[in-house]
Amino acid sequence: MPLTLSRPDLQRSTHFIAGQWQRPEVGPSFDVTDPATGTVIASIPDADAATARSAVDAAHAAFPAWRKTPAKQRAQILKRWNDLVLAHQEDLGRLISREQGKPLAEGRGEVSYAASYIEWFAEEATRANGEVIPAPAPGRRMFALREPVGVVAAITPWNFPAAMIARKIAPALAAGCTVVCKPAEDTPLTSLALIALAQEAGVPPGVLNIVTASREHTPEVVDVWLDDARVRKITFTGSTPVGKHLARRSADTLKKLSLELGGNAPFIVFEDADLEAAVEGLMAAKFRNGGQTCVCPNRVFVHEAVHDRFAALLVARVAALQVGPASDPASQIGPMINARAVEKIERHVQDAVARGAVVLTGGMRLPALGANYFAPTVLAGADASMACACEETFGPVAPLTRFSDEAEVIAQANDTPFGLAAYFYSNDTRRIWRLADALETGIVGINEGALAAEAAPFGGVKDSGYGREGSVHGLDDYLHTKYVCQGGLDA
Ligand SMILES: NC(=O)c1ccc[n+]([C@@H]2O[C@H](COP(=O)([O-])OP(=O)(O)OC[C@H]3O[C@@H](n4cnc5c(N)ncnc54)[C@H](O)[C@@H]3O)[C@@H](O)[C@H]2O)c1
Numbered sequence: 390m391p392l393t394l395s396r397p398d399l400q401r402s403t404h405f406i407a408g409q410w411q412r413p414e415v416g417p418s419f420d421v422t423d424p425a426t427g428t429v430i431a432s433i434p435d436a437d438a439a440t441a442r443s444a445v446d447a448a449h450a451a452f453p454a455w456r457k458t459p460a461k462q463r464a465q466i467l468k469r470w471n472d473l474v475l476a477h478q479e480d481l482g483r484l485i486s487r488e489q490g491k492p493l494a495e496g497r498g499e500v501s502y503a504a505s506y507i508e509w510f511a512e513e514a515t516r517a518n519g520e521v522i523p524a525p526a527p528g529r530r531m532f533a534l535r536e537p538v539g540v541v542a543a544i545t546p547w548n549f550p551a552a553m554i555a556r557k558i559a560p561a562l563a564a565g566c567t568v569v570c571k572p573a574e575d576t577p578l579t580s581l582a583l584i585a586l587a588q589e590a591g592v593p594p595g596v597l598n599i600v601t602a603s604r605e606h607t608p609e610v611v612d613v614w615l616d617d618a619r620v621r622k623i624t625f626t627g628s629t630p631v632g633k634h635l636a637r638r639s640a641d642t643l644k645k646l647s648l649e650l651g652g653n654a655p656f657i658v659f660e661d662a663d664l665e666a667a668v669e670g671l672m673a674a675k676f677r678n679g680g681q682t683c684v685c686p687n688r689v690f691v692h693e694a695v696h697d698r699f700a701a702l703l704v705a706r707v708a709a710l711q712v713g714p715a716s717d718p719a720s721q722i723g724p725m726i727n728a729r730a731v732e733k734i735e736r737h738v739q740d741a742v743a744r745g746a747v748v749l750t751g752g753m754r755l756p757a758l759g760a761n762y763f764a765p766t767v768l769a770g771a772d773a774s775m776a777c778a779c780e781e782t783f784g785p786v787a788p789l790t791r792f793s794d795e796a797e798v799i800a801q802a803n804d805t806p807f808g809l810a811a812y813f814y815s816n817d818t819r820r821i822w823r824l825a826d827a828l829e830t831g832i833v834g835i836n837e838g839a840l841a842a843e844a845a846p847f848g849g850v851k852d853s854g855y856g857r858e859g860s861v862h863g864l865d866d867y868l869h870t871k872y873v874c875q876g877g878l879d880a
């Protein structure tokens with residue numbers, strides 16, 4: 390089915406550097422495909438090192454003027470960008486769904502979610518206040534000023550192609566930084582459309598630059614940015630191995646880093662929980678975007694007293710999920726992003742079954758729908774020896790594990806190198822605060838499955854990374870503090 394947009398010009402297929410949409414006359418390109426069908430949607434340029442460098446040249450040249458642009462003016466541009474994103478919600482939602490595969494309702498929802506970060510940081514731009522420090526000696530005035538860090542490189546994932554770009558670019562621009570961006574190779578079209586709207590909103594040439602690259606060429610592009618001392622910050626969302634690689638490789642130029650990496654979220658259901666609410670919460674947290682979200686529960690611990698009742702309620706809901714392409718309005722679970730993703734999910738399920746888990750529903754690919762579909766799955770009898778308990782499955786699989794004791798389940802929940810999100814359901818106030826304190830994660834959901842919001846600090850601990858996106862803390866990652874002291878002021 391052709392992709393029809395009310396603004397066809399939002400479907401861009403070139404780099405955007407120094408305010409120009411640029412497509413090299415010669416040079417490699419790569420295909421963007423619809424994960425539902427495998428059909429090619431677009432062919433876009435595959436950047437090389439020279440293109441990556443020219444993006445930094447543009448961002449570096451634009452930085453002095455942009456940092457001096459009054460915060461209120463930067464805020465007004467961001468507000469116009471927010472308005473344009475919302476005005477084109479349907480087109481952007483269609484683009485997201487087509488290249489990423491999520492159902493159209495979720496695609497539209499992601500557009501509002503992305504816009505909420507742009508609006509939030511438009512407002513935060515005008516509040517990057519410094520401090521006047523009481524001087525410890527006479528005749529001095531002491532200040533802490535907050536300044537933009539400089540050129541920021543943003544590397545984004547495919548699972549939220551609009552929201553992850555917005556959550557990085559909006560605070561960078563609000564702080565007065567300029568940006569070079571490389572979107573995920575699976576979903577570049579949404580990013581290009583967002584940048585086209587930013588240009589329309591009045592972001593000056595060079596302030597925002599985007600280059601597209603295939604998986605093969607991505608290291609060549611990003612290595613240029615890692616080695617270039619003019620790039621002062623890397624902001625990355627994606628897998629932990631790539632995040633660690635970026636941390637190692639940026640050490641020589643001591644860049645500031647924000648890393649939003651993988652998770653292995655526990656979801657704990659205590660015997661005193663409201664089971665219907667817990668099932669509802671798990672459905673929202675686990676099956677959003679087909680389970681391809683960094684905060685998706687990866688391990689579900691259920692108290693033995695309620696395990697079978699919870700499992701029955703959950704299986705009824707999961708078995709009823711409608712799987713299909715985004716083009717079908719009835720679809721609730723779309724295709725997985727690509728063949729690698731389906732292979733990993735299948736491997737996790739097969740490994741769990743080989744180690745004694747039982748499939749309560751799902752458990753297999755759905756080839757009649759297409760190569761990238763996997764049935765929403767519930768497993769019982771999961772344990773810590775299984776791959777699905779140690780690695781992020783990133784798919785629609787809920788592995789259930791019985792537990793009997795609070796201390797034991799806390800230890801199990803924390804027994805992972807990851808620490809992004811954790812969820813639990815309980816109605817015991819003392820237990821609630823014991824758990825909130827004991828869980829080693831950056832985010833805790835208590836009787837709630839949907840946690841992300843522009844006003845909330847999003848980020849992890851341990852191997853899930855560092856830095857916070859969104860909230861009043863989200864701007865800090867794009868600012869540094871300059872201490873200024875004036876002496877000789879004694880009367
Ligand atoms: N935290 C998240 O939101 C998130 C998002 C996507 C994937 N993941 C995790 O990562 C797993 C693999 O997914 P993926 O392969 O798309 O993630 P990935 O980390 O490989 O890709 C994320 C981004 O990093 C870029 N990238 C890849 N290799 C790079 C390199 N050597 N140097 C610089 N940039 C590089 C990609 O092009 C993409 O833009 C998933 O199964 C999931 O566990 C997490």
Ligand SMILES: N[C@@H](CC=O)C(=O)O
Pocket residue numbers: 548549552681682683684841847
């Ligand atoms: N999708 C997350 C980010 C990573 O997947 C969010 O809920 O914002």
